[in-house]
Amino acid sequence: MHAALVARIMQDPSFYEILTFDQLASRVTQALVS
């Protein structure tokens, strides 16, 4: 079942996004400030 879950995620790019380390750091900073 978990394999089906991951297959659903990976077959639909709207479920996820790929972030670089810098993008991730920026989001964390924003989350902490807000």
Place this chain on the structure above:
Amino acid sequence: MEAGGVGLHSGVPVQIRLLPAPVSTGIVFVRTDLDRFEIPASWRHVARVSYATSLMRQGVLISTTEHLLSVLYSMGIDNAYIEIDNLEVPILDGSGLPFVRLIEQAGIRQYRRKRRYLRIRRPICVEDKGKRISILPAESFRLTCDTDYPAPVGRQSLELDVTPASYAAEIAFARTFGWESDLDQMRNMGLIRGASLENAVCFTPAGVLNPGGLRAPDECCRHKAPTSSAIWPCSAACCSATSSPNAPDTPCTPPWWRASCRTPRSTKS
């Protein structure tokens, strides 16, 4: 690092060796008994997930990968070659703890190249016969697991922020388990040929057959949380995101998600 033992289901003797791998390799199994045939730990290669998570590529199998892959992901290891000389990862003591200890002894090298990360953007849920797995967007990797097994196990719950430290302390020691009443049926299915009280917890209606008892009252839930939830498959997803049209050209790590799983009352673990 090296380890050896028997396969839980096949009962075959097996040796594995974990080796450093270059940046962007991902986790790759190497069948040394089959001319070093490589099987990347990718969701695309998941072959069978009944009682064990197996990978298959071009007919070549690696079985019972879930404990080792769960450990690797939880310890933040993105790149490694896993040499293995048979078709099933050794069960060792039935938990991920021996792998954790061996990796800690070997050490973890950090590369300078920055990671990429997979962020879940909206909730996803899969249900089947009363079981449910969900992944929700979150600010950290938080795991929630609810299980309900027959007596003497009963209902158990776990909620944990997963980090290498919390995984090593709270999860890794939990062993695979089963019920004495299921043993004949499973053996007739060609399963658990390597199982013993040295590598699995065996329940009866009255208690536990293992002389040492349980390692924690909620050991079953702690074992199911990482292996049946989403830790390893999402790790595999990230490794294989390399071949998705919109994905990066390097393996990536999922930092922001909340995974939950619910297992209904059944002795089938």
